[in-house]
Amino acid sequence: MTNSLLARLAILAILLPAMFHFTGPALADTSIRLVFAESLAPLSFDHNGETRGILVDVATDIFERELGLAVEVGTYPWERAQQMVRRGEADGFITVSTAERRAYADCGTLPVLRAPLHPLLRRGHKSLAAIEAAGNLEDLRRYSFISYFGNGWAKENLARAGFDVFFADDYASHLKGLALGRGDIALVTPTSGGYYLKELGLAEDLIMLPLVLDTFEYVLCLGKTSPHRNRLGDFESVLGRKRNDGGYVAVLEYYGLQPSTPY
Known part of the structure; x- marks a missing residue:
């Protein structure tokens, strides 16, 4: 983890309670269990045994401070986290629908x-010019892709659509694999993609193209068997207010993102 992110986390630990005003009732006896992808900074990750990240902090703030519902959070391999919600072992997650x-x-x-989704490929790739000239995902069908287990967007839009795609064990592994020649293209966002290119020392080996193929929208999903399923509307009501009044811009800034990122 980069020193700049560690510094932001230290400051955030002090300031986060003051960033939001409490408007909800006292914490209820029951809790909601949310699961997140491990090692997906700055969205979700473990820091000194504590689950942190933009998605974690926003969810905890809204449910606990605004809605009075205690939150249990944990990070897991992303495929496993999704299976926990599917089996009713966890209430939900924040991800792409x-x-x-x-x-x-x-x-x-x-x-x-x-977060916009961009093609990422090796610098000096023999087809760099052709890939740069692409206008959409279909124009890239003749190339091979690398993704990671649990990436539902890649499963739905690449694998099931007949693209040649290999799934690595996790997010970091798929970037390392691309750098080593496993596949022509990875599809990444400037948030986690940009972070791990620096974290793994791959910023000089891989290039992110300006072409936007889609936009990831990270939303709350609650399992159909969850007893808290009916709180989705409450969550989004508070989220809408916070988005409109800049109520969590400070969280984004401390994790290194510009305030305009989610709007």
Whole structure:
């Protein structure tokens, strides 16, 4: 983890309680269990045994401070985290809404965060010019892709659409694999993609193209068997107010993102 992010976390630990005003009731006896992808900074990650990240902090603030519902959070391999919600072992997660996830969870429509999806490839790739000239995902069908287990967008839009795609064990592994020649293209956002390019020392080996192929919208999804399923609307009501009045811009800034990122 970079020193700049560690410094922000130290400051955030002090200032986070003051960033939001308490408007909800006292914490209820019951709690909601949310699961997140491990090692997906700055969205979710473990820091000194504590689960942190933009998605974690925003969810905890809204449910606990605004809605009076205690939150239990944990990070897991992303595929496992999703299976926990599917089996009813956890209440929900914040991620991109896909058809597969909507089959076992109710997903919101108001994003906690938006992030554009860009092609990433090795510098000096023999087809760099042709890939740069692409206008959409279909124009890239003849190339091979690398993604990671649990990436529902890649499963739905690449694998099931007939693209040649290999799934690595986790987010960091798929970037390392691309740098080593496993596949032509990875699809990443400037948030986690930009972070791990620096963290893994791959910023000089891989290049992120300006072409935007889609936009990830990270929304709350609550399992259809969760006893807290009916709190989705409450969450989005508070989220909408905070988005409009800049109520969590400070969180984004401390994790190194510009305030305009989610809007």
